[in-house]
Amino acid sequence: MNARRTLRIDTPWVSGRIPVRSVVVSLVLAGVIIAAGAATMTIGAYDVSVVEVLRALVDPSTDIDTRQVVFEWRLPRVLFAMLCGAALALSGGIFQSLTRNPLGSPDIIGFGIGAQFGVTLTMIVLELNTYLFKAAGALVGGLITALVVYFLAMKHTMSSFRLIIVGIGVSAGLGSLTSWILISVSVEKAMMAATWGAGSLASLGFDQLLPAAAVFALVVLFAVPLHRTLPVLEMGDDAATALGVSPARTSLSAMVIGVALVALVTAAAGPMSFIALAAPQISQRLTRSNTPMGLVPVMLTGAALVVASDGVAQLLLVPVGVVTVSIGGLYLAWLLAAQYGRRS
Template sequence: MPPVDFGRRHFRIDTARIATRIPLRSVVISLILLAVIILGGLYSMTIGAYEVSFGEVMNALVNPAADPDIRQVVFEWRLPRVLFAVLCGAALALSGGIFQSLTRNPLGSPDIIGFGIGAQFGVTLLMLVFNLNTYAFKAVGALAGGLFTALLVYVLANKNTMSSFRLIIVGIGVSAGLGSLTSWILITVSVEKAMMAATWGAGSIASLGFDQLVPAAIVFVLVTVIALPLNRTLPVLEMGDDAATALGINPARTRLSAMIIGVALVALVTAAAGPISFIALAAPQIAQRLIRSNTPMGTIPVMLTGAALVVVSDAVAQLLEVPVGVVTVSVGGLYLAWLLARQYSRRV
């Protein structure tokens, strides 16, 4: 039997337990993105009040006998920030890919549907009203707020059949309402609390260290492992419920598990760094175009794209001396405007 021509080059993995093909383009793009993350992270570690050259950063990373002051700056202050940027970008991008695949719409990201706003509202409520400001309580608040918003949007948008357009419109309305509630909380508390919440709400990873990174990384790895089967089931679900059912996939169960996983990833980032907007919207679409895929649900390239975006954005934020969320909102707003114009031009 002649081999099947897939129209592009593939790596073939064929063992006793695994048989798969990996597109060569995906591998090349992933390696390029990994290089961008490494170079961007190294450059980011040279920026700050304490001047450290690129060579000194490299020496501090590989040489235990390097200057102890420089090693302290690099390892204890700047390396956790870079690693957090990678984690936040990967988590947000994977969440965005999940929701865009679920809705079959490039606008179906947690930023637009409102799950990110819900997580932000949950953290704000616990932080300002109940004075619970630890990372654990923030994580609980973000997860509870995100899940509550997801349930509310799902109930309001579910009318016999689930329409992606209706889901997005309802999500925008719910996020506007939750945003108003968050603003109301901010104006009813003291100025000190409001300033603290506003600083957190801008989205910043500047003050995060290994104390927050370790538990966040453990949760991220667990959630990512749980999400791996979605890489197979969600693209099938994009073909429709009938096709998915015929192939042995339960659409309702898959949607529920995907929604919980996507919200958990957003909550993980929101609890640690605050709302870092538009990465979940842009990263899956950029990755999809880079690897020329038919679906935004491509785990490794999507996560690497998100990580690269946040690492580069954080380096720019340090140069401008602003929170990373300000940079992602500025760039993401332009991307959203372009995406809306492109979607409209297709319909006209």
């Protein structure tokens, strides 16, 4: 199939052209998410087959125990995995497009660690453990870290290399502070923070999902214009200015939106490393796009990665963050080796 073929959309609300390959990739990813989600909902102490899972989701007259297990306990976890993956992938796409570097994800440049540090302070020091307070702590921690990294890396013009190097340094410093806090408190508090810090989707239900989904939808609404402006910014500040895009305003709004997406996930499920790094690059290669800001394909790629990772995590009886770190670490090593090979 020719990658340049496009579908034209012309409605009173939206118009434009969409690459056929992006549509096909998105449909395939949606199928992967559905299949992986259905398979994941069969895992657990209560034995349920895939057929019973599908019947419980669509037929209210299904066995009450099966429907409770599937619909009330396991479905929210799968939906949360989709939300977390989509949010992290979109955040990664924003920062990689902003820095024009495949290593420019919030995991590498420290914004994820900043959000994690903010939640740690909120939980351990302030002893505020509700979702609202953790979300506020994650957002404030991530934004402050982003501003610190931005101003330390700024020298006449923004350099993605300086931003990544400064971000790695700030991330190491915040990681040390987090460790210092954990060894300074009681064992109970340290264990609570460590359990959350592993990144887990367990015990998350519709009570947490609905407000998180509402916030996610609002942030995505603000992120939609970046789908057009960030690829223009990738051509350089001078070219973007000539085309009517303000580099400073676009960079600031992109940074705030990207941090908000990381904060949303961190507050709900804890840190899930490397999804923001890997998903945009995988999506870009699947769609053969010139930018990691593919929006729908990027979010579907992230959702598929986290849903599949959570299924593996349940089989291994470990938090999903452990699986994403393992997979992401291998991907990061491959990415660094590939970049080094190209430069050599």
